[in-house]
Amino acid sequence: MSDIFPKWTNRLPLQLIVAGSLLGLAVVAGVTYYFTPKFTRVGYQPAQPVPFSHAVHAGQLGLDCRYCHHGVEKSWYSNVPSASVCMNCHNQVLREDPRLAPVRESFESGKPLAWIQVHKLPDYVYFNHAVHVNRGVSCVECHGSIHEMDEVYHAKPLSMAFCLSCHRNPAEKLRPLERVTDLDWTWSEDKAESRRQQRLEGAKLAHNWKVESLVNCSACHR
Numbered sequence: 001m002s003d004i005f006p007k008w009t010n011r012l013p014l015q016l017i018v019a020g021s022l023l024g025l026a027v028v029a030g031v032t033y034y035f036t037p038k039f040t041r042v043g044y045q046p047a048q049p050v051p052f053s054h055a056v057h058a059g060q061l062g063l064d065c066r067y068c069h070h071g072v073e074k075s076w077y078s079n080v081p082s083a084s085v086c087m088n089c090h091n092q093v094l095r096e097d098p099r100l101a102p103v104r105e106s107f108e109s110g111k112p113l114a115w116i117q118v119h120k121l122p123d124y125v126y127f128n129h130a131v132h133v134n135r136g137v138s139c140v141e142c143h144g145s146i147h148e149m150d151e152v153y154h155a156k157p158l159s160m161a162f163c164l165s166c167h168r169n170p171a172e173k174l175r176p177l178e179r180v181t182d183l184d185w186t187w188s189e190d191k192a193e194s195r196r197q198q199r200l201e202g203a204k205l206a207h208n209w210k211v212e213s214l215v216n217c218s219a220c221h222r
């Protein structure tokens with residue numbers, strides 16, 4: 001009787017257990033990878049070639065975002081400034097500082113600084129900065145409190161669910177155009193009053209600008 005099954009089958013249950021637990025491990029690893037910040041990108045904060053601080057420049061010095069990111073109102077793309085913009089000031093301020101050496105080199109050679117892009121959508125998603133910025137959607141909605149960051153990190157998920165949660169009812173987020181780069185701005189100091197105003201004034205802005213709720217797939221997948 002014992003010869004009906006070849007001998008190697010004795011080891012089969014063990015192999016099944018090993019294979020099974022490897023599979024289990026792979027699933028756990030996959031799920032962990034999928035939900036860690038690196039994959040969802042929230043918290044992603046690569047080291048940059050120059051320790052440029054938004055907290056210093058946009059926060060303390062109060063430079064408007066568009067001083068450097070001037071493309072943001074005009075095109076789909078928000079540019080990162082070239083070294084010549086930095087040199088407007090740093091030909092005087094910290095002109096010998098070693099932290100700014102790559103900026104001076106880039107200025108002289110014309111070779112762009114190798115900033116690492118933090119926010120990036122997959123190629124199959126269509127996005128446009130100007131459309132948002134010209135409809136009273138503040139940078140803070142999608143990038144968080146950049147003006148308080150020493151190093152930029154990915155603060156919001158920028159997932160499809162995230163985009164849709166605003167697109168379903170954009171009036172809740174709209175603000176006057178002149179406040180789009182004023183990241184701390186609110187309608188009122190008082191939270192409850194601010195919410196009330198947002199409902200009232202946001203609806204008016206949406207009406208005046210004929211803002212639609214864009215939830216059809218082709219809005220973002222073209």
Ligand code: HEC
Pocket residue numbers: 050051052053056057061063068081082083085086087088089090093094099100103
């Ligand atoms: C409007 C003027 C102005 C512009 C434009 C400007 N900076 Fe600055 N930057 C300053 C001032 C002022 C300081 C603070 C100097 C100090 O700490 O004594 C500073 C500080 C810095 C520092 C020191 C880091 C720190 O935390 O204090 C770095 C690095 C720097 N800037 C990089 C840049 C780069 C890169 C650009 C271009 C993308 C740029 N700056 C554009 C004025 C400017």
Ligand code: HEC
Pocket residue numbers: 048052054057058063064065066067068069080081115116117118119120139140143146147151152181183
């Ligand atoms: C003095 C120039 C300057 C000003 C002013 C400035 N930025 Fe920037 N910004 C930069 C530079 C240089 C980088 C690329 C390096 C980095 O990521 O820190 C950058 C990067 C960013 C990024 C990340 C881009 C990416 O890679 O995904 C965002 C978002 C951003 N800025 C938003 C803002 C907002 C919002 C404001 C206004 C509150 C602002 N910036 C003001 C120079 C500036």
Ligand code: HEC
Pocket residue numbers: 065066069072078079080117118119120121122127129132133137138139140141142143158180181
């Ligand atoms: C509705 C959401 C949204 C708003 C509002 C928004 N951004 Fe962005 N931003 C994004 C997304 C999404 C990306 C990544 C785009 C890509 O993949 O090319 C991005 C990328 C950037 C980059 C990196 C560009 C690059 O190629 O390195 C900068 C700089 C930036 N944004 C600045 C700003 C500034 C300044 C404002 C406000 C004036 C702003 N953004 C408002 C969603 C937004």
Ligand code: HEC
Pocket residue numbers: 125126127128131132135137141142158159162163164166167170173210211212213214219220
């Ligand atoms: C805080 C609100 C808000 C968020 C978040 C947001 N959007 Fe929008 N989006 C708007 C508004 C407002 C409009 C303008 C709608 C109109 O004019 O009818 C718009 C318009 C658009 C358009 C239409 C562009 C065109 O050419 O007509 C696209 C595409 C788009 N958004 C993509 C995205 C993507 C992708 C994301 C996520 C990364 C996103 N949006 C996140 C508010 C938002």
Ligand code: HEC
Pocket residue numbers: 121122125158159160163164167214215216217218219220221
């Ligand atoms: C407001 C913009 C927007 C609209 C509208 C939208 N999507 Fe997306 N979609 C995105 C973004 C952004 C991503 C990328 C998500 C990421 O990188 O995590 C995405 C990713 C996807 C993916 C890739 C799979 C995934 O989950 O990563 C599929 C499939 C998809 N969308 C299908 C659809 C369908 C079907 C519709 C219509 C019912 C739709 N989308 C409407 C913005 C949008």
